[in-house]
Amino acid sequence: MWRASRARLAQLRASFFRLLCLLPAGVSVRSADLQRATDNITIRQGDTAVIRCYVDDKVSKVAWLNRSNIIFAGEDKWSLDPRVDLVTKGQLEYSLRIQKVDVYDEGPYTCSIQTKQQSKTSQVYLIVQAETLEVGEYLEISGIMRTQAGRYECKASNDVAAPDVKYVNVIVNYPPFIKGAKSSETQVGRLGVLQCDATAVPKPEFEWYRDDKRLSNMQGVSIQIIGTRTLLLVANVTEEDYGNYTCVATNRLGIHNASVFLYRPGTGRDINGSACVSQSVWLLVLSFLLPLLKC
Numbered sequence: 001m002w003r004a005s006r007a008r009l010a011q012l013r014a015s016f017f018r019l020l021c022l023l024p025a026g027v028s029v030r031s032a033d034l035q036r037a038t039d040n041i042t043i044r045q046g047d048t049a050v051i052r053c054y055v056d057d058k059v060s061k062v063a064w065l066n067r068s069n070i071i072f073a074g075e076d077k078w079s080l081d082p083r084v085d086l087v088t089k090g091q092l093e094y095s096l097r098i099q100k101v102d103v104y105d106e107g108p109y110t111c112s113i114q115t116k117q118q119s120k121t122s123q124v125y126l127i128v129q130a131e132t133l134e135v136g137e138y139l140e141i142s143g144i145m146r147t148q149a150g151r152y153e154c155k156a157s158n159d160v161a162a163p164d165v166k167y168v169n170v171i172v173n174y175p176p177f178i179k180g181a182k183s184s185e186t187q188v189g190r191l192g193v194l195q196c197d198a199t200a201v202p203k204p205e206f207e208w209y210r211d212d213k214r215l216s217n218m219q220g221v222s223i224q225i226i227g228t229r230t231l232l233l234v235a236n237v238t239e240e241d242y243g244n245y246t247c248v249a250t251n252r253l254g255i256h257n258a259s260v261f262l263y264r265p266g267t268g269r270d271i272n273g274s275a276c277v278s279q280s281v282w283l284l285v286l287s288f289l290l291p292l293l294k295c
Contacts, residue, residue, distance in 0.1 A: 042127040042160055043101055050087060051096045051124045053111035061114035064096045067107060071096065103128050129160045146172045146201070175254025176200035181247065183261040184234075192234035194260045196247035199228060204249040206230035211244075234262060 043049045055062055064071040064086075070078040072086060087095040098105055106128040112121045141148060149172040157163035178198045186192035198204045206225050208215040215232070217223055222233040230249075234241050242264055248257040 039122075039124045040127055041124055042129060044129045044160060045101060045103060047101055049098045049101050049105070049126060051098075051109050051111075051126065053094045053096070053113075053122065054092055055094050055113055057091060058115045058117075059113055060116060062094050063112045064094075065110045065112060071109075098126075101126075101128055103130065129158075141170075144170075144172055146174045148172060149201075171201060173201045173253055176204040176249035176251055176256045178247065178249055178256050178258040181258040181260045183263065185263055185265050186234075186237045187265060188237055188239065190237055192237045192241065192262045194232040194234070194245055194247070194262060195229065196249070196258055196260070197229045198249040198256065200249060200251050200253075202251050202253075204228060204251050207248045207250070208232050209246040209248065215245075237262065239264075 041049065041051065053062075053064070061074065063073045071084060072078065075086070077084075077086075083099045085097050085099075087093060087097050094111065096109060096111075106126055108123050108125050110121050110123045113119065139152065139154075149170055152168045152170055153165060154168065155163050155165045176198045177200065178196055180195070180197035182193075182195040184192045184194050194208075196206065198206075206223075208223055208230070215221055215223065220235050222235070224231040224233065230247060232245060232247070242262055245260050245262060246257050247260065248255065250256075
């Protein structure tokens with residue numbers, strides 16, 4: 001154990017003396033003594049930073065320093081931080097990589113290069129941006145209406161990276177509402193078509209009734225459901241088929257119904273199922289009212 005420690009100490013001393021030869025005389029490892037302007041690198045906390053340094057084939061010695069601390073002297077690692085290593089692609093790159101960057105990594109990093117003719121240093125200042133906070137703006141919609149459903153965009157930006165955009169689809173659930181109901185004026189022997197259109201979220205389910213009896217697909221009667229529309233088809237209409245029908249729309253939030261009519265031509269019901277008075281009846285009423293008005 002003692003022999004291994006002495007060997008390691010000797011190795012560090014040798015590296016230290018090599019580094020002393022690398023640094024130009026009278027140059028201390030301080031940002032004020034640099035030979036070129038300082039570049040800034042901004043990175044988010046937790047990401048990996050790669051601080052680039054490129055050399056040529058005339059370089060004899062090279063080292064990385066952080067303030068006055070030696071990180072690498074050539075290939076010898078002086079730093080005890082396991083997150084730090086070298087990126088060397090061929091003989092021309094001598095870059096420093098720091099994984100899982102933290103705020104205490106912020107500061108100046110110096111790449112010192114020694115050639116046969118001269119020595120030079122370049123410095124990069126690493127700026128660490130703190131992690132995104134768990135707080136932020138939010139959109140609150142009180143008493144939301146179904147007309148406010150749709151796609152909403154959230155955009156976040158700062159001076160570190162390009163804006164980040166996320167989209168949120170807002171779905172507003174509401175009970176069914178039958179917005180259209182069509183009756184059918186159909187002759188005996190023809191096809192009668194009754195129709196209901198509803199709006200609802202979740203999508204509604206439909207049922208048809210004649211009086212209190214629920215209808216189903218059977219001989220002469222067919223029920224079709226197309227999205228939010230339902231059709232009741234009565235084939236080969238008979239006298240017994242004329243009358244009032246009810247369509248019912250339901251989902252887990254509620255129920256809504258509407259009445260429609262299958263009627264013979266000339267009986268005085270409009271196409272939307274509401275009762276109306278025929279022209280002959282109006283004439284009869286007016287014949288009784290006119291003598292009273294004259295009085």
